[in-house]
Amino acid sequence: MNINFNEIMKRINLKKDIKFRFKFINEKTNNRINTIVAGVLARYDKLYFLYSVLTIIRELIINSLKANAKRVFFEMNGLDISSDEDYEMGMNLFRETIIGDFELIHDFLKEYDMHISLTVKNSSEGLIFEVANNSVILPEEVTRINQRIAVAMENDNLVDIFEKMGDEKEGAGLGLVLILMCMRNMGLSNNSFSIKSVGNETVASLFIPCSVRPIEVSNKIKDLILQQIDGIPTFPQNIIELMEMCRNSDVSIKELAEKIEHDLSVSADVIKMANSAGFICSSRVAEIEPAIMTIGIKNLQSILIATSARKILESRYDKFEEIWEHCNKVAAYSRIISGIYNLKKDGENAFLAGLLHDLGKVILLAVDMKSLQMIADIIRDRQIVTTTVMEEISIGISHSEIGRVISEKWNLPQYLIETIGNHHTPSLIDEEYSAVTYLVNLANLLCGVEERKYYYSYIDISTLEYFKIEGLEALAALHENVKKIYSDLFPS
Numbered sequence: 374m375n376i377n378f379n380e381i382m383k384r385i386n387l388k389k390d391i392k393f394r395f396k397f398i399n400e401k402t403n404n405r406i407n408t409i410v411a412g413v414l415a416r417y418d419k420l421y422f423l424y425s426v427l428t429i430i431r432e433l434i435i436n437s438l439k440a441n442a443k444r445v446f447f448e449m450n451g452l453d454i455s456s457d458e459d460y461e462m463g464m465n466l467f468r469e470t471i472i473g474d475f476e477l478i479h480d481f482l483k484e485y486d487m488h489i490s491l492t493v494k495n496s497s498e499g500l501i502f503e504v505a506n507n508s509v510i511l512p513e514e515v516t517r518i519n520q521r522i523a524v525a526m527e528n529d530n531l532v533d534i535f536e537k538m539g540d541e542k543e544g545a546g547l548g549l550v551l552i553l554m555c556m557r558n559m560g561l562s563n564n565s566f567s568i569k570s571v572g573n574e575t576v577a578s579l580f581i582p583c584s585v586r587p588i589e590v591s592n593k594i595k596d597l598i599l600q601q602i603d604g605i606p607t608f609p610q611n612i613i614e615l616m617e618m619c620r621n622s623d624v625s626i627k628e629l630a631e632k633i634e635h636d637l638s639v640s641a642d643v644i645k646m647a648n649s650a651g652f653i654c655s656s657r658v659a660e661i662e663p664a665i666m667t668i669g670i671k672n673l674q675s676i677l678i679a680t681s682a683r684k685i686l687e688s689r690y691d692k693f694e695e696i697w698e699h700c701n702k703v704a705a706y707s708r709i710i711s712g713i714y715n716l717k718k719d720g721e722n723a724f725l726a727g728l729l730h731d732l733g734k735v736i737l738l739a740v741d742m743k744s745l746q747m748i749a750d751i752i753r754d755r756q757i758v759t760t761t762v763m764e765e766i767s768i769g770i771s772h773s774e775i776g777r778v779i780s781e782k783w784n785l786p787q788y789l790i791e792t793i794g795n796h797h798t799p800s801l802i803d804e805e806y807s808a809v810t811y812l813v814n815l816a817n818l819l820c821g822v823e824e825r826k827y828y829y830s831y832i833d834i835s836t837l838e839y840f841k842i843e844g845l846e847a848l849a850a851l852h853e854n855v856k857k858i859y860s861d862l863f864p865s
Contacts, residue, residue, distance in 0.1 A: 381405070381408050381409055381412055385409075385412040385413055385416050386416065388416065388495045389495070390492065390493060390494050390495060391409055391413070391491075391492065391493045392490060392491070392492045392493075393405055393406070393409060393490065393491045393492075394488055394489070394490040394491075395488065395489055395490075396482055396483055396487065396488050396489070397438070397482060397483075398434055398435075398438060398489075400828060400830065403828065403830050404828075404829075404830035404845060406427075406430060406431075406434075406491060407427060407830045407831065408830070408834065409491065409493060410423065410426055410427055410430060410493075410502075411423055411833065411834040412834055413493050413500065414426065414500075415800065415834055415835060417500060417583075419500075419581065422559055422581065423798075423833070424797070425555040425556075425558060425559050426502065426555075426579070426581075428551060428552075428555050429502075429551075429552045429555050429556070429579055430491065430502060430504060430579075432548040432549070432551055432552050433504035433548075433552070433577045433579075434489060434491070434504055435548060436548050436549075436577070437489045437504055437505070437506035437508075437575070437577075438489060438506075440506055440508040440510070440514075440575065441482060441487035441488075441489065441506050441507070441508050442467075442471055442482065442487075443463075443464075443467055443471075443508070444485075444487070444508045445482055445485045445487060446463070446466075446467050446471055447459070447463050447467075448485070450463065450466065454511065455511070460513070486507075487506070487507060487508070488506070488507055489504065489505070489506045490503075490504070490505045490506075491503070491504055492504075492505070497583075498582060498583060499580060499581050499582040499583045499585075500580070500581045501578060501579070501580050501581075502578070502579045502581075503576055503577065503578045503579075504576075504577045505571070505574045505575065505576040505577070506574065506575055507573055507574050508574075508575055509570050509573060509574070509575060510568065510569075510570055510575040515568075518549060518568060521549045521550055522549065522553060522563065552566065553566070556579075559581075559585065560585050561580075561581065561585060565579060565580045565581070565582075566578070566579055566580075598736055598737070598770060598775060599770075599778070601736055602736065602775065602778050602779055602782065605685060605686075605779060605782065606685060607782065607783060607784075608681050608685070608783055609681070611632075611635070611636055611639075612639070612677055612681045614632070615629070615632055615633065615639070615677055616674055616677055616678070618632065619670050619671075619673055619674040619677070620674070624670070626662055626665045626666060626670070627662060629665055629670070629673065630660075630661040630662040630665055633661050633665075634661055638684075639677070639680070640661055642676055642680045643661060643664045643665065643668070643673065643676060644658060644659065644660075644661070644664050646664075646668055646672070646676050647663075647664035647665075647667040647668050671721055672721065675721070675724065675725040675728070678725060678729070678785060678789075679725060679728040679729060682729055682732060682783070683697065686732065686735045686736075693734070693735050693738055696731050696734050696735060696738075699731065699820060699824070700727060700728050700729065700730060700731050700732075701728065702820050702859075703727040703728075703730060703731075703813065703816045703817050703820050704723075704724045704725070704726075704727030704728040704816075705724075705727075705859060705862070705863070706727070706815075706816035706819055706820060706855055706859065707720065707723035707724055707726070707727040707812045707813050707815075707816040708720045708721070708723065708724045708727075709855050709858045709859060709862075710723075710812055710815055710816055710840075710851075710855060711723055711812055712858075713851070713854065713855070713858075714840060716808055716812065719808040719809050719812060720812065722786075722788055722789075722809045723792075723808075723809045723812035723813055723816075725789065726788070726789055726792040726793065726796070726809055726810075726812075726813050727812075727813050727816055727817075729776070729780070729789065729793060730776065730792065730793055730796045730813055730817065731772060731776070732776050732779060732780075732793070733771070733772035733773060733774070733775030733776030733777075733778075733779065733793070734772040736772075736775050736779070737772050737775065771797075773793065773794050773795065773796060773797055773798075774794060776793040776794065777790055777793055777794030780793050780794075787806070788805075788806045788809050791803065791806040791810065792806060792809050792810045792813055795810055796810060796813045796814055796817060797814070797817075798833075799811045799814040799833055799835060799836055799839075800833060800835035807839070811835075811836055811839045811840070814833060814836050815832075815836055815840065818831060818832055818836075819852050819855060822852065823856075829845045829848050829849055829852075830845060832845070832848060
C-alpha cells in the first residue's frame, strides 16, 4: 500500500484500518511506519506509548526481515530448513554472511517475493498492531521464543537478561526480550502479545486495550539514582536571594549589581554572558551594572539557574562536556526557532529550558555507566528512536524524569519542571507550557539529526502540527534555515 502523509492522516482520523506492505526496511519505510504509529496513538490519546510501540514494531520488523532472509538463504544454498542437520549448518553460514548485512540478500528478497506488512486494526476494545511476513514459523523457533520469554519474565534488569541469555544462534536474541520489557513498562500483560502462523504467513500481534495506562518499573539502579538525587544539594542561599530579587518587579539594576558583586563566580558568569555573541554590545562590558543592562533581568535569572545547576552537578560528578555542549546548542536553536515562529516571549524561557533539558543524563551516566553504555550500543545497533524508552525499560526511570525530580527539588519555575520532564513527549504537556516544550522538542530533534542520533522521521506528529510543518521535506528546509541563522550568530 503506497500511501503518503495526507492519506495516512485521513485514514487515521476516520479510524480506518491501515495496512502497509514492504519488502525491505529503509529510511522511507521508517518514515511511513513512524507516521502511522504516531498518528494512530495520538488519535486514541495514547501518544505516551509512542516510543515503546515503535521499539516493539521495529523489533518485529527486524525479526520478520531475518525470517524472510533466512528462508531465501537456505533455498539459495540448496538447504532444507526443516532438516536438523541442514538447519545447523545453514544457520552457521547465515550468521557469518548475512546477519548484520541484509543488503547482501536484498535483490533475492525481491526475486523470491518475500514481503513484510504492518497492519493497524481498530476496535471498541483497543488497538491491534500486526507485523506479518510470508515465512511460516518453525517448531524450533517457537521453542526459542518461549525460552526467551521465560528469561525476560524472571528478571527485571536488562543487564541481567543480557548476561543470562548469552550468545544466541541468530545474534544477541534480545529482540523478543526488548518487546516484553517494553510491554511490561506499558502495563501490558504477556497475553497482549502473540506470534502464530496464519496460512503461509507468520503474524506477530500486539494488543493495547483502551483502558491500559503505564506502570512504574522499579529496581536497584532506579533506587540508587533516587538516593543520589536525595543527596544533591539545593541552590546556595545567595543564588536563591538573587533569584527572588529578579522576580521582584520593583528591584533596581543597581541593587542587583551590588548583590552580585559579592560573589566573584556569579560576577564572572554575568560579564561573560554580556560579552557573548548572543547580545549586541558596542564595546566589551567589564562591570556588573552595564552587564545586567545588556542582558536584562530575565536573562540574568536564567544565568543564575543554569550556572548554579551545572556547578552543583559538576561538583559531585564528572564533567560531561558533551551533554552540556548539546544543551547549549538546543538552547540556541530554541531561541532561533522562537524568532522564526514569532514566539520570542516563549523563546527566552525555552532558551533556559534547553540549557537544562538533559541534566538528568548527568546522574544516569554517573550512577550506572555499565547500563548506559549497553543502552547506547542497543540504540546504535537496533536504530531505536530515542534513549528514553531504553532507559525506562532497563533502569526503570528515564533521564527526563530524573531531570524533573531534580528541578522540583531545586524549586525551579514550573515551566522548567514541565519542559525538562516532557521534552521527548511534548503532546503530554499542559497548554500553559506547550510553546516552550515544543520549542525545546523541535530544537532537540534538529540537534540530534546533526549528531546522527535521530532521523527527521522521529519527529513527534504533534510537533509538526504545532508548528504547521507540512511533512519531512518542510522540516528539513526549516532545519537548513535554523543552521544558517545559528552560523551567522556564532561563526566558527
